[in-house]
Amino acid sequence: MSRVASLVRVLIAYVLAFSLLAAWMGWGPRTGMLWVDGLIADLLATLVVFAASRRYGNSSFYDPYWSVLPPALAIAWWIRSDTPVDDTRAWIVLLVIVVWAIRLTGNWIHTFPNLSHEDWRYPMLREQAGRFEFVVDLMAIHVIPTLQVFAGMLPVYVVLTRGGRELGWLDVVALVVGLAAVALEFASDLQMHRFAAAKEPGQVMDRGLWAWSRHPNYFGEFSFWVALALFGVAAAPGEWWWMFAGALLMLAMFQGASIPMMEQRSLERRPAYQEVVDRVPRFVPRPPRNRTR
Structure with missing residues (x-):
């Protein structure tokens, strides 16, 4: 499969994943806690990417998720927040996240040859797991990194949902x-x-x-x-x-x-x-x- 065809397939998977994230944040059931709504949407998007990883037998489908999720989640939280916050701080945080995301995603695109390539760690982990390779693929390669990034984003949630502190x-x-x-x-x-x-x-x-x-x-x-x-x-x-x-x-x-x-x-x-x-x-x-x- 060519590099362009591979990137198109990855792009389609991510359009579907983040469309689901946006739909859940916009019209999904409310838990009464915005950060929990974001976590559920995040995990649902992860499952879409996981499905694509299994469909093509390549867990590197997940690699760009690390960098494209944070700006999407931050924007969703900011839109949904009903608390007045310092817009200047919010814009500065979003700027830093977007600059980071563009740099990291661009580096991934630059180094991604095609879907015949997979990060060497992923097949090693699946092979070591034996009959539990599905669980390891889902949890260790997809869900746990998602939870780590989500934990790292919680201070951003505070920035976007707490008011009263000036820059x-x-x-x-x-x-x-x-x-x-x-x-x-x-x-x-x-x-x-x-x-x-x-x-x-x-x-x-x-x-x-x-x-x-x-x-x-x-x-x-x-x-x-x-x-x-x-x-x-x-x-x-x-x-x-x-x-x-x-x-x-x-x-x-x-x-x-x-x-x-x-x-x-x-x-x-x-x-x-x-x-x-x-x-x-x-x-x-x-x-x-x-x-x-």
Whole structure:
């Protein structure tokens, strides 16, 4: 299947998924709690994408969901909210989310060859699950990431449904952190793409931002979710104690699953990567240790 034909099929699945999300938020039964309405709509859209993943035997159908859901959910919450909020803060939060979503979705489109390609982690997880592969595909690859993103979006829900707090210095901090996070992700992915296009067999990436962190893209992603939490604290300081829960879930996923899997694969395919592990910080960018001689 060609790249264009593959992208068209993904687009159709997402049009159906987000049409269902919009219909549920607009005309579906009300629970009396707007955040719960959003969660139900989010899960219904996820099931549509899951159905497409099963139809084409490719769980990478879900990959762009991570980046296209947040702006759609934020807009739906803002439209449905009946509480007067600070429009300036709301617009700033939406700006950060949209810039992040365009960057991340654009990167996915750039790296997506066609539906013959699937993220290497997905078949590995399904194979390890054996007869429970359907459950693992549904929950581990689709539903759990949806819940993680939803948790990360809850501070945005606060911004869009709480009134009374004027724009302040913390909003400026959150804006700077959010845009810097997007810039860091963009730069690190661009450097990796250029390296991958020119590298020799077995060569490892240890230049640019990747000389200061083995996973600068993940650090940028985590920083984005921290920025959303900061916006939530700015809107409702009294609820600061739970605002960072979503960002911490992201950190746990990166540190406990994504990074270990990526590093193990790199070590298996490129033994020279061990020297990078010994020298370059794992996550937070900082100067590397000197090369051993």
